[in-house]
Amino acid sequence: MKIHSSLTTSEFSAALAAPSERAEGLFREQREAVYRATDHLFARLLVLEWAVLIVVALLVAPGSWPGQTGRIDLQIWLAVVFGGAITLLPVALAQLRPGAAITRYTIAACQMLHSGLLIGLSGGRLETHFHVFCSLVILSFYRDWRVLVPATLIVALDHFLRGAYWPVSIYGVLSSGSFRSVEHCAWVVFEDVFLAIACFRSTHEMRATALRTAALEASQHANQLIMDKSRDVICANDAEGRFVSVSAACEALWGYKREELIGKSCVEMVHPDDRERSRLANLEIMGGHPVTNFENRYVRKDGKVVDVLWSAYWSESDGTLFQVARDITKRKRAEVALQKTNRQLASAHQANQLIMDNSQDVICSLDAQGRFLSTNAACQSLWGYSAEELIGRCYLVLVHPEDRVRSKQVEAGTRTGGKTDLINRCLRKDGSIIDVLWSVSWSAADEILFCVAHDVTERQRTEKALREAKEAADRANRAKSEFLSRMSHELRTPLNAILGFGQLLERQAPQPKQRLHLTHLLTAGHHLLELINEVLDISRIETGRMQLSLGPVSVKVALKEAIDLIQPLATEHSIHLFVAPKNETDHFVMADRQRLHQVLLNLLTNGVKYTPAGGAVMVNCRIDDAIVRLAVRDTGIGIAPGMLPRAFTPFDRLGAEQTGVEGTGLGLALSRRLVEAMHGRVGVESVQGEGSTFWLELARTEAPLEVIAANSLPDAPSREPENANKEECVFA
Ligand code: ADP
Numbered sequence: 001m002k003i004h005s006s007l008t009t010s011e012f013s014a015a016l017a018a019p020s021e022r023a024e025g026l027f028r029e030q031r032e033a034v035y036r037a038t039d040h041l042f043a044r045l046l047v048l049e050w051a052v053l054i055v056v057a058l059l060v061a062p063g064s065w066p067g068q069t070g071r072i073d074l075q076i077w078l079a080v081v082f083g084g085a086i087t088l089l090p091v092a093l094a095q096l097r098p099g100a101a102i103t104r105y106t107i108a109a110c111q112m113l114h115s116g117l118l119i120g121l122s123g124g125r126l127e128t129h130f131h132v133f134c135s136l137v138i139l140s141f142y143r144d145w146r147v148l149v150p151a152t153l154i155v156a157l158d159h160f161l162r163g164a165y166w167p168v169s170i171y172g173v174l175s176s177g178s179f180r181s182v183e184h185c186a187w188v189v190f191e192d193v194f195l196a197i198a199c200f201r202s203t204h205e206m207r208a209t210a211l212r213t214a215a216l217e218a219s220q221h222a223n224q225l226i227m228d229k230s231r232d233v234i235c236a237n238d239a240e241g242r243f244v245s246v247s248a249a250c251e252a253l254w255g256y257k258r259e260e261l262i263g264k265s266c267v268e269m270v271h272p273d274d275r276e277r278s279r280l281a282n283l284e285i286m287g288g289h290p291v292t293n294f295e296n297r298y299v300r301k302d303g304k305v306v307d308v309l310w311s312a313y314w315s316e317s318d319g320t321l322f323q324v325a326r327d328i329t330k331r332k333r334a335e336v337a338l339q340k341t342n343r344q345l346a347s348a349h350q351a352n353q354l355i356m357d358n359s360q361d362v363i364c365s366l367d368a369q370g371r372f373l374s375t376n377a378a379c380q381s382l383w384g385y386s387a388e389e390l391i392g393r394c395y396l397v398l399v400h401p402e403d404r405v406r407s408k409q410v411e412a413g414t415r416t417g418g419k420t421d422l423i424n425r426c427l428r429k430d431g432s433i434i435d436v437l438w439s440v441s442w443s444a445a446d447e448i449l450f451c452v453a454h455d456v457t458e459r460q461r462t463e464k465a466l467r468e469a470k471e472a473a474d475r476a477n478r479a480k481s482e483f484l485s486r487m488s489h490e491l492r493t494p495l496n497a498i499l500g501f502g503q504l505l506e507r508q509a510p511q512p513k514q515r516l517h518l519t520h521l522l523t524a525g526h527h528l529l530e531l532i533n534e535v536l537d538i539s540r541i542e543t544g545r546m547q548l549s550l551g552p553v554s555v556k557v558a559l560k561e562a563i564d565l566i567q568p569l570a571t572e573h574s575i576h577l578f579v580a581p582k583n584e585t586d587h588f589v590m591a592d593r594q595r596l597h598q599v600l601l602n603l604l605t606n607g608v609k610y611t612p613a614g615g616a617v618m619v620n621c622r623i624d625d626a627i628v629r630l631a632v633r634d635t636g637i638g639i640a641p642g643m644l645p646r647a648f649t650p651f652d653r654l655g656a657e658q659t660g661v662e663g664t665g666l667g668l669a670l671s672r673r674l675v676e677a678m679h680g681r682v683g684v685e686s687v688q689g690e691g692s693t694f695w696l697e698l699a700r701t702e703a704p705l706e707v708i709a710a711n712s713l714p715d716a717p718s719r720e721p722e723n724a725n726k727e728e729c730v731f732a
Helices: 009-016 020-059 069-096 101-121 126-142 145-165 178-229 248-254 272-286 329-358 378-383 401-417 457-507 512-543 555-572 593-609 641-646 667-677 704-712
Strands: 233-237 243-246 291-299 305-315 320-327 362-366 372-375 419-427 433-443 448-455 551-554 576-579 588-591 616-624 627-634 681-687 691-701 726-729
Touching (some): 020 069, 020 101, 020 178, 069 101, 101 126, 101 145, 126 145, 126 178, 145 178, 178 248, 243 248, 248 320, 272 291, 272 305, 272 320, 305 329, 362 378, 457 512, 551 555, 551 593, 555 576, 555 588, 555 593, 555 616, 588 593, 593 667, 593 691, 667 691
Antiparallel strands (some): 233 320, 419 433, 433 448, 551 588, 588 691, 616 627, 616 726
């Protein structure tokens, strides 16, 4: 049983120890009560005796003192006055100071004086001497031997004095020897001895009783402390199951106050599903079989259900069921959670086992020295060894000798890095070599390497074949570009000669028919030259031999030059060529000036070429943070959606061959390569029959002069207006 922490060991010990002080107190209280009770007893007895003395003086004394009339008056006076004095003084003390020592001693002395007066009034009759012995016995009610001392002294004094000077009043004879008084006193002392013994015994018993009472009180106090401070539920129930006493913990368990619980039936609070079981357990307990660790559930006052663990026994003599219980709700919940976790663990283990058993890959664990601790059946198909053959052997025996050092190094790295992948060659049992991919992770806590080994021989072969094929393709591509480049060079020299001589012939006033032939010759020659130039440019870009000189290029200037150059062609085709909206702000892009010019010319030429007469071609420039976007939009024939993805494919004219419009099918392909070589992007949006928009984006940059100025004046304020992030700019 647990005791609440606030109940300290010393507190508990102090409660349990039978305090001698308390016993002494109880003893004194008891003795005081005896003294007071005896004082009151004597107060009443003395008054009664006084009355008896007066009656004796009136009725008995005349017979005892014949012929002495005068003496009769004296006896009455003695009975009234002296008797009154020895009665009223002790009665007054008994009322005013009950229990005090002076009261007791005075009562003892006066009681004995009453005996002496009675003997005297009776004329020394022997029978009245018994009053002395009776008085001593009654005085022993005080259980204090000391009261016998004044009483005995009074008796002795009375006997010796009156025996010597007035023997008739004490012995009823006219003369008497002193021996008679000694004999009387001896009898009194004889009785005193036994009465004193009785007083000692009685006092001893009283002290023992006080000690027992104190011990009982201490035990009850300790019990109460346990009841109040124990975390366990301690309670006693009657035969009907009603609570007789409950510890403080009962309130916490059931949510009822102590007053509400007392008299309430314990069974009422048992969970309905557990009632029958609890009833049977109760019968067993009451049949004399104590129950320990019995569990059931209760419904608290607030409706919550609590799990309780019980120990109980039935006391037939008390007709009481003593029970100690504990709230185990948390423990039960923890048990349920643990069971759930165990179930999950078991199913996870089962799943793991299934994976292990059915995996095509080897799943294994190695100890710190690299020896197999466990492996699944896949090792048989991977290495040709069974699990039993591998357990306890180092994995390095499987590794190709040339790969062992590297494998060992990777394994060491895994211990610091935690997880690594490694491909090495392994020797199968049949001597064949396979490539194995190891995924290794190191568990520092268990000092175990967990590995998954996968046969990648086929994959390695395929990858190698692919690599070789790609290298061959690259070589072929390079050879093709090289060939194109050489061919273009070789073709350009004779073609220039053809064009040159053609132009010479044209100036020599040829016949109209000859002029027509010359025009065909020159047109075809120019077309061929354009084609060769573009092929040469593309092959240069592809072989990485295109030299670009990137620097800040004014968008305004680039667009103006391109438009000026295209304007005659546009006029010839009746196309309205313009820039919109107009804006005087200039911007700079990072580009090769000549190549940007080439790209713009190509886009503008296409716009004019593929737009019917009367149409329009518009150029637009938009600034988007660090990007400048130039767009050439036309109202031409547009491109079918299915053909758009092929717009930048070399030699693909998207069916323009049938329209009679001249072209090589290389312009857009070359433009894309050039823009990308300048770290930009190019694209197209088009709606068939409505028109197309070809756009290009290039990185925005500072104007060359501003760069110089900024470098020489580092603290100069920024040139950019705050809201200049996005703007439209157009150049006339
Ligand atoms: P081409 O010398 O034939 O013009 P390009 O590479 O410049 O070669 O263009 C490829 C094809 O894209 C063109 O043949 C044409 O079919 C289509 N095209 C290019 N620009 C436009 C345009 N502005 N409008 C409609 N079609 C266009």
